[in-house]
Amino acid sequence: MSYEWDFAVVFQNYDLLLLGLINTLNVTGVSLLFGIPLGLFVALLRLADSKWVSRSAGIFIEFFRSTPPLVQLFWIFFVLPILFDIAIDPYSASIIAFSIQSSAFFAEVFRAGLISIDRGQWEAGYAIGMTRKQVLRRVTLPQAVKRMIPAFLERIIELMKTTTLVSAISYSDLLFQANDIAQQTYRPLEVFSVVAAMYFFVLWPTSVAARGLERRLAVSGESTAA
Amino acid sequence: MYNWDFGIVFSNWNVLGIGLLNTIKLAALCLVTGLSLGLLVGIARYSKRKIFNWPASIFVEVFRNTPVLVQIMWFFFALPILLQTQINAFSAAFLGLTMNTIAFSSEIFRGGIQSIAPGQWEAGKALGMTYVQQMQRVILPQAISRMIPAFTNRGVELVKMTTLASVIAFGELLHQAKTISTIYFNPIETYTVVALIFFVLIYPGTLLVRKLEKRADQ
Numbered sequence: 282m283s284y285e286w287d288f289a290v291v292f293q294n295y296d297l298l299l300l301g302l303i304n305t306l307n308v309t310g311v312s313l314l315f316g317i318p319l320g321l322f323v324a325l326l327r328l329a330d331s332k333w334v335s336r337s338a339g340i341f342i343e344f345f346r347s348t349p350p351l352v353q354l355f356w357i358f359f360v361l362p363i364l365f366d367i368a369i370d371p372y373s374a375s376i377i378a379f380s381i382q383s384s385a386f387f388a389e390v391f392r393a394g395l396i397s398i399d400r401g402q403w404e405a406g407y408a409i410g411m412t413r414k415q416v417l418r419r420v421t422l423p424q425a426v427k428r429m430i431p432a433f434l435e436r437i438i439e440l441m442k443t444t445t446l447v448s449a450i451s452y453s454d455l456l457f458q459a460n461d462i463a464q465q466t467y468r469p470l471e472v473f474s475v476v477a478a479m480y481f482f483v484l485w486p487t488s489v490a491a492r493g494l495e496r497r498l499a500v501s502g503e504s505t506a507a
Numbered sequence: 508m509y510n511w512d513f514g515i516v517f518s519n520w521n522v523l524g525i526g527l528l529n530t531i532k533l534a535a536l537c538l539v540t541g542l543s544l545g546l547l548v549g550i551a552r553y554s555k556r557k558i559f560n561w562p563a564s565i566f567v568e569v570f571r572n573t574p575v576l577v578q579i580m581w582f583f584f585a586l587p588i589l590l591q592t593q594i595n596a597f598s599a600a601f602l603g604l605t606m607n608t609i610a611f612s613s614e615i616f617r618g619g620i621q622s623i624a625p626g627q628w629e630a631g632k633a634l635g636m637t638y639v640q641q642m643q644r645v646i647l648p649q650a651i652s653r654m655i656p657a658f659t660n661r662g663v664e665l666v667k668m669t670t671l672a673s674v675i676a677f678g679e680l681l682h683q684a685k686t687i688s689t690i691y692f693n694p695i696e697t698y699t700v701v702a703l704i705f706f707v708l709i710y711p712g713t714l715l716v717r718k719l720e721k722r723a724d725q
Contacts, residue, residue, distance in 0.1 A: 284589060347709040349667040352681060352702050359694035364509060442574035449674050456577055469584035477573050477581055484572040 290466040291475045301458030302479060308375050308454060309441045315380035316440075320387025325417075327392055338388070345385035351446050354378040358450045371452035375444070383440050390432045394425035431498060434491035438484055455479065509695065516696045519687050526683030527704065533679060534666045537601060541608025541665075542658065548609055549616025550642070563613070570610035576671050579603035583675045600672035608665060615657040619650035656719035663712040666705075680704065 291298070326338035345353065358374040361367070369377075398421045406416030448457035459476040463469035516523070551563035570578065583599035594602075623646050631641035673682035684701040688694040 284591070343710065343713065344706065347663075347713045348702050348705045349670040349681070349709075351670040351673070352698065352705055355681070355685075355694075356698045356702055359688070360698050363695055438572075442576075445574040445576040446671070448576070456574070456580065459577075460580070463584060470588045473577070473581045473585040477577050480573045480577055481569060485568060488568075488572050 284470070286471060287468060288471050288475070290462070290468045291471050294462045294466075297458050297462060298455065298476065298479070301453060301455035302483075304452070305441070305444055305454040305456075308372070308379065308444045308447060308452070309437070311376050312379035312383055312440060312444075313437065315376070316383035317387055319380060319384035321391050323384055323388035324391035324395065327388060328395060342385045342388050345382050346389075350378070350382050350443050351449065353382055354446055354450060371447065371450045374450060375447040375452055379440060379444065382443075383436065386436050386439075387433075390429050390436060391425070393432070394429040395421060397428060398425050428498060431491050431495035434487055434494070438487050438491070441484060442480075511696060512693065513696050513700065515691045515693055516687065516700050519691075522683050522687055523680065523701070523704070526678060526680035527708075529677070529683075530666070530669050530679040530708075533597070533600060533604070533669045533672060533677070534662070537604040537608055537669075538662055538665055540601075541605045541661075542612050544605070545609045545612030546616050548613035549620065552613055552617045553620050567610045567613055570606050571614075575603060575607045575668055576674065578607060579671055579675060596672065596675045596677035599675055600669070600677050604665060604668055604672075607668070608661060611664075612658065612661055615654050615661070616650075618657075619654040620646055622653060623650055653723065656716055656723055659712060659716045659719060663709055663716065666709050666712070670705075 323338050323341060326334050327342065329335050329338070354374065357378045358369060358371065361374075361377075362369045402420050402424070403416055406420045411419070444454060445456045447454050448460065451457065453461075455476060459472050463472040466472070548563050548566060551559040552567060554560050554563075579600055579602075582602040583594060583596065586599070586602075587594045627645050627649070628641055631645045636644065669679055670681040672679050673685060676682060680701060684697045688697040691697075
């Protein structure tokens with residue numbers, strides 16, 4: 282007996298899926314908005330002269346890189362509200378978890394980018410009387426950012442894949458909507474296949490772009506992507 | 508002020524213990540299977556023949572560019588309908604995580620093989636070796652030592668990804684924690700202990716990757 286495919290139920294619920302996709306992009310985008318500046322901040326702390334500051338930043342990075350993102354999300358969603366006696370909805374918990382988690386990874390990207398810049402660039406800046414902040418903003422960071430773009434895109438792809446975890450705390454992202462529709466229509470095969478394809482068509486072009494950029498920067502010897 | 512009480516968590520150590528064993532079992536099985544099959548897919552990706560290259564490339568792109576949780580859900584909810592059989596949570600998680608590991612590790616194999624100078628192939632050929640012999644005796648032994656940091660990193664990622672199996676109710680560590688915290692209403696202590704267990708499990712791997720990478724750079 283062969284299975285009779287029926288994609289009609291998927292298309293009838295296109296508005297629910299679209300809402301899910303928008304929510305997925307929303308969580309990804311807002312987490313990046315907080316995660317990238319926070320990552321730069323942590324990277325600067327990590328590179329600070331004070332051993333104490335540098336080491337604390339190191340512990341922060343190691344902790345969030347070495348625990349599963351789903352455990353972090355659960356901890357923030359279930360533990361934080363009791364600990365501080367506040368209410369946290371699934372959306373806020375997701376934003377907090379992924380901003381912090383991605384900042385730990387972005388910090389490593391920023392650090393690798395910054396230490397790849399020749400020392401002479403710093404010295405040249407100091408020699409013409411710039412402060413540390415000025416050299417960073419006008420000389421070294423602009424050069425480092427260009428090299429970091431492929432690694433950034435890769436992190437963004439990883440982050441968007443990671444946002445599917447929010448479905449586990451009932452935030453209605455694309456995967457959560459898919460699960461909902463699948464349960465109502467008894468058509469998991471069609472629904473999950475279409476949703477997998479939706480993720481693919483958002484992530485794949487980003488992947489191709491990241492690889493293209495990496496190749497171009499590798500030719501000019503400027504990539505820091507590991 | 509919240510009154511911390513770790514007593515309940517520790518008196519349920521056997522529940523967490525089962526979870527930890529399941530986590531390790533799932534990760535180890537997926538890593539071994541994923542790396543072995545990843546080698547085959549990597550060689551197919553490296554091949555210039557379209558009949559090997561194209562299917563391998565499509566496989567790798569699909570599994571690298573979709574979220575692993577979607578893959579696990581697909582294997583758990585969708586595949587049973589297609590095959591008209593039952594698939595339990597462990598098998599679905601195993602399939603999803605293994606496919607994912609194959610896709611990522613095949614790229615590591617391909618990169619490693621590509622990094623070996625063409626002269627090595629030619630030297631093998633000059634000695635009358637076949638393709639398989641060149642690969643097995645000359646290329647892979649050199650390539651694999653360069654790939655070890657990347658493989659260790661895959662292992663770290665894999666352990667983190669096993670937590671996703673809790674979503675389809677496989678009794679790994681996080682799922683066991685969820686069970687305890689639902690029964691005793693003590694998410695604070697349970698999730699904190701579980702976060703620490705994962706850290707202790709994963710951090711040595713992270714450290715090892717860094718050490719290996721540093722050595723490779725020199």
